[in-house]
Amino acid sequence: MNPAINSALNSGMAPVATPWFFYALAGLAVASGMAVITRRNAVHSALALIVTLLSVAGLYLMLYAPFVAGVQIIVYAGGIMVLFLFVIMLVNLDRSSKERQFNRMWPVGLAAACALLALFTSVIVKGKALFPDRMVPLAEGSNTQEIAKALYGDAGRMGEYTFAFEIASLLLLVAILGAVIMTKKKI
Amino acid sequence: MPNFIMSYLDSKDAMSPGAAGSQFWALMYVLIIFAGVSVAVICMNWIERKVLAHFQVRLGPMRVGPHGLLQPIADAVKLMIKEDIIPAEADQFVFWVAPLIGLLAAFTVYTVIPFGPSQAVSDMNIGILFMLGVSSLGVLGIVVAGWASNSHYPLIGALRSSAQMVSYEVAMGLAVVSAILMTSLNASGTGTLSMIGIVQAQQQQGVWFLFKFFPLGLIAFAIFAIAMVAEVNRAPFDLAEAESELTAGFHTEYSGLRWSLFMLAEYAAMIAVSSIAVTLWLGGWMRPFLHLLHGPVWEFFFSLFPGLTFGGLAAIAFIGTARMPAHSFFKVQRIGLGVFAALLGFTALLLLVIAVAGRSADGSVAARLNEGIGYVYWFLFKVAVFMYLFIWYRATWPRYRFDQLMRVGWKVLLPISLGVLILTAIVGVIAS
Numbered sequence: 001m002n003p004a005i006n007s008a009l010n011s012g013m014a015p016v017a018t019p020w021f022f023y024a025l026a027g028l029a030v031a032s033g034m035a036v037i038t039r040r041n042a043v044h045s046a047l048a049l050i051v052t053l054l055s056v057a058g059l060y061l062m063l064y065a066p067f068v069a070g071v072q073i074i075v076y077a078g079g080i081m082v083l084f085l086f087v088i089m090l091v092n093l094d095r096s097s098k099e100r101q102f103n104r105m106w107p108v109g110l111a112a113a114c115a116l117l118a119l120f121t122s123v124i125v126k127g128k129a130l131f132p133d134r135m136v137p138l139a140e141g142s143n144t145q146e147i148a149k150a151l152y153g154d155a156g157r158m159g160e161y162t163f164a165f166e167i168a169s170l171l172l173l174v175a176i177l178g179a180v181i182m183t184k185k186k187i
Numbered sequence: 188m189p190n191f192i193m194s195y196l197d198s199k200d201a202m203s204p205g206a207a208g209s210q211f212w213a214l215m216y217v218l219i220i221f222a223g224v225s226v227a228v229i230c231m232n233w234i235e236r237k238v239l240a241h242f243q244v245r246l247g248p249m250r251v252g253p254h255g256l257l258q259p260i261a262d263a264v265k266l267m268i269k270e271d272i273i274p275a276e277a278d279q280f281v282f283w284v285a286p287l288i289g290l291l292a293a294f295t296v297y298t299v300i301p302f303g304p305s306q307a308v309s310d311m312n313i314g315i316l317f318m319l320g321v322s323s324l325g326v327l328g329i330v331v332a333g334w335a336s337n338s339h340y341p342l343i344g345a346l347r348s349s350a351q352m353v354s355y356e357v358a359m360g361l362a363v364v365s366a367i368l369m370t371s372l373n374a375s376g377t378g379t380l381s382m383i384g385i386v387q388a389q390q391q392q393g394v395w396f397l398f399k400f401f402p403l404g405l406i407a408f409a410i411f412a413i414a415m416v417a418e419v420n421r422a423p424f425d426l427a428e429a430e431s432e433l434t435a436g437f438h439t440e441y442s443g444l445r446w447s448l449f450m451l452a453e454y455a456a457m458i459a460v461s462s463i464a465v466t467l468w469l470g471g472w473m474r475p476f477l478h479l480l481h482g483p484v485w486e487f488f489f490s491l492f493p494g495l496t497f498g499g500l501a502a503i504a505f506i507g508t509a510r511m512p513a514h515s516f517f518k519v520q521r522i523g524l525g526v527f528a529a530l531l532g533f534t535a536l537l538l539l540v541i542a543v544a545g546r547s548a549d550g551s552v553a554a555r556l557n558e559g560i561g562y563v564y565w566f567l568f569k570v571a572v573f574m575y576l577f578i579w580y581r582a583t584w585p586r587y588r589f590d591q592l593m594r595v596g597w598k599v600l601l602p603i604s605l606g607v608l609i610l611t612a613i614v615g616v617i618a619s
Binding site (some may be wrong): 041066069070071074077079082083085086089133 | 323
């Protein structure tokens with residue numbers, strides 16, 4: 001482990017980020033991610049996707065980002081996946097399980113996967129030059145407060161990302177209104 | 188005494204075992220909470236049947252043990268030895284795993300529930316977010332159970348339940364946010380999501396958030412109190428298991444132990460959401476009138492309550508023993524109830540002795556014990572009020588129709604909670 005992080009951990013924070021946890025969570029994420037695309041039954045795929053999302057939330061926790069982990073659980077595992085299941089349950093699974101599972105685009109997919117693999121390999125090989133050598137983790141106890149300061153600003157000052165955040169929320173609002181209007185026959 | 192036990196107990200500054208990094212005590216707390224919740228669910232089972240019966244001018248369970256006190260144990264034994272049926276057409280694995288999802292979600296949230304300033308397994312920075320997130324995973328168990336049964340009524344129950352939970356989560360989340368906004372009304376202007384931090388904010392501001400910015404806190408609390416009933420699928424929002432329409436809804440095909448796991452999860456989730464309400468609006472572990480009636484005399488007066496509660500229960504049990512018909516048939520029951528009353532009385536005596544011995548806040552063992560008992564007692568007392576309300580609702584209100592349920596959720600609760608949130612923010616900015 002990085003010595004800078006090590007010293008930061010020793011000064012007050014309990015070292016939860018042991019490699020064992022990382023390998024367990026990453027392995028779980030990859031295995032369940034494979035299950036998502038290989039299961040014939042769509043509900044099984046959805047359940048495997050929930051496991052993937054939860055293990056990614058665990059990885060966020062290991063990166064000292066508890067707020068992101070909590071939001072991941074609420075929004076993806078608790079909200080979106082329930083809606084997914086809601087729709088999948090109404091689909092006739094008997095018919096879909098007899099259909100061909102993968103289409104003929106696999107060479108394109110293979111090329112994309114190879115490109116991604118090359119990218120990851122180059123990051124692993126040359127990563128030291130590309131990324132900052134050390135990153136002192138934020139204190140776990142004030143993580144949420146730091147995010148709030150970055151998004152909304154602190155003590156009358158505009159935050160670093162306030163403008164981008166507001167634009168994004170405006171976009172989402174427009175999308176919500178669009179969804180409501182499209183479902184209405186008469187406005 | 189091993190070092191890892193004492194190192195946590197010796198530290199004078201109170202913190203939860205999770206914060207102190209004491210794995211042994213964290214495990215102990217987990218075991219205590221697990222056992223406590225299981226016992227509470229068993230008690231709740233008996234109380235619900237008795238109270239519902241008395242609401243309807245019936246007697247309720249009377250045969251197994253005095254006043255049916257042993258009925259929950261008989262039920263548990265029955266459920267455990269009952270045949271466990273998995274329908275032939277069901278999805279075996281998902282059918283098997285569904286009750287466990289609900290149970291895990293219901294029990295995991297107890298890690299952050301603050302029974303006292305240090306009486307919690309751990310204090311997470313994202314406490315309330317964690318609770319809402321994990322308890323929202325509970326619906327997955329219901330949805331998946333309904334689907335895996337491969338039967339019509341469970342599927343309809345599961346669909347209803349998922350639509351209902353997704354709808355009411357929105358209003359619930361907005362009500363929670365307006366309470367979290369109130370935690371930021373301090374000198375530094377930063378709020379907190381930690382469950383312990385939320386209660387400490389109420390302590391610093393000297394008011395329960397229920398009464399803060401009257402009536403805004405009250406309205407937010409009312410919205411949460413309605414949404415939480417919908418969230419745990421209890422009457423009048425129990426459309427997912429409406430017995431008059433759907434047999435038993437999502438758990439129609441379940442039997443025996445698996446079915447009892449669903450019940451365990453439901454009651455554990457009820458206690459968990461009640462704890463959220465108590466933490467956010469009712470001052471958590473704080474005793475009533477903490478800032479109005481203070482001083483050593485009042486402290487002592489309120490520290491007598493745990494002992495007096497058990498004393499009252501013991502008195503009821505003694506009266507029951509005395510009024511038992513004088514027939515040889517009731518001999519065993521009379522002895523049993525007498526012993527039970529004696530146990531309750533002994534607990535009451537012990538608590539009163541601790542209250543008297545620990546009345547001076549000098550940091551002695553008795554004083555610290557007295558303090559801790561006070562915190563846990565008042566927290567559980569407030570949760571118990573909610574649990575009684577759950578029974579009261581069930582006895583009082585007829586079930587909603589599904590379109591009414593959706594209308595209340597989206598057209599009434601959601602706009603009101605949005606309005607309360609905006610008003611709370613405005614009043615908070617003006618007040619600070």
